[in-house]
Amino acid sequence: MALWAVVSTLTAVAKDFKGLLLTRLFLGVTEAPFYPGALYMLAMFYTRQEIATRISILFTANICGAAFAGLIAIGVFQMENAAGLAGWRWLFIIQGVITFIVSAASAFVLPDEPQPTRRLTAEERQLAHSRVANATVELQENTSTWRGLLEASRDPRLWVPIFIQHFHISASNFKAFF
Incomplete structure (x- = not known):
C-alpha cells in the first residue's frame, strides 16, 4: 500500500x-x-x-x-x-x-x-x-500447488463464484473507462 x-x-x-x-x-x-x-x-x-x-x-x-x-x-x-x-x-x-x-x-x-x-x-x-485451523481443509501429502489448482478448476462449483466475481469487477469498475 x-x-x-x-x-x-x-x-x-x-x-x-x-x-x-x-x-x-x-x-x-x-x-x-x-x-x-x-x-x-x-x-x-x-x-x-x-x-x-x-x-x-x-x-x-x-x-x-x-x-x-x-x-x-x-x-x-x-x-x-x-x-x-x-x-x-x-x-x-x-x-x-x-x-x-x-x-x-x-x-x-x-x-x-x-x-x-x-x-x-x-x-x-x-x-x-x-478457530481457523479447525475450519481449514487438511493439506494432503504429496500434493503440489499446481495439482491443487488443476483439481479446483475441475470443480463446477468454483465456476459460478468466478463468473459472479468477474461481473462484480466489471460492473464496479465500468466507470473507470468512461
Whole structure:
C-alpha cells in the first residue's frame, strides 16, 4: 500500500502522456496485490462461515469509495493553480499522502498473523489460530500447488463464484473507462 501511495503521488509530476502511462503501469503493478492480500488477511482470522460477510463488507466499501470519489475529486479540482499546480495533480498528491499515512499506521496496527500479534492475549491468539485451523481443509501429502489448482478448476462449483466475481469487477469498475 505504501508503494502504491508513492507511485500515486509521483503521478502528479508526470510531464507528458508517456509519463502518465508509465505511472499508470507502476500503479497497476503496485495495486494488483491489494485484493489478494486483503483476502489473505481475512482468511487468517475468520472461518469459512464468517469470511463471506467480511468480503462483502470489503467489496461494498470499495463501491462506496468509488461512488464518493467523483465528489471528492470535484472539491480537489477547486484547488486549480494552488501553489502553481493543476487540480488533477493535487488529486494525486492528496490521495497519495493520505494513503501513505494510512499505510504507515496499518504497519503498526494490522497483525501479520494471529499467533505473534501483541494486541491479543496468549489465550486470544490461540483461540484465533485454532478457530481457523479447525475450519481449514487438511493439506494432503504429496500434493503440489499446481495439482491443487488443476483439481479446483475441475470443480463446477468454483465456476459460478468466478463468473459472479468477474461481473462484480466489471460492473464496479465500468466507470473507470468512461
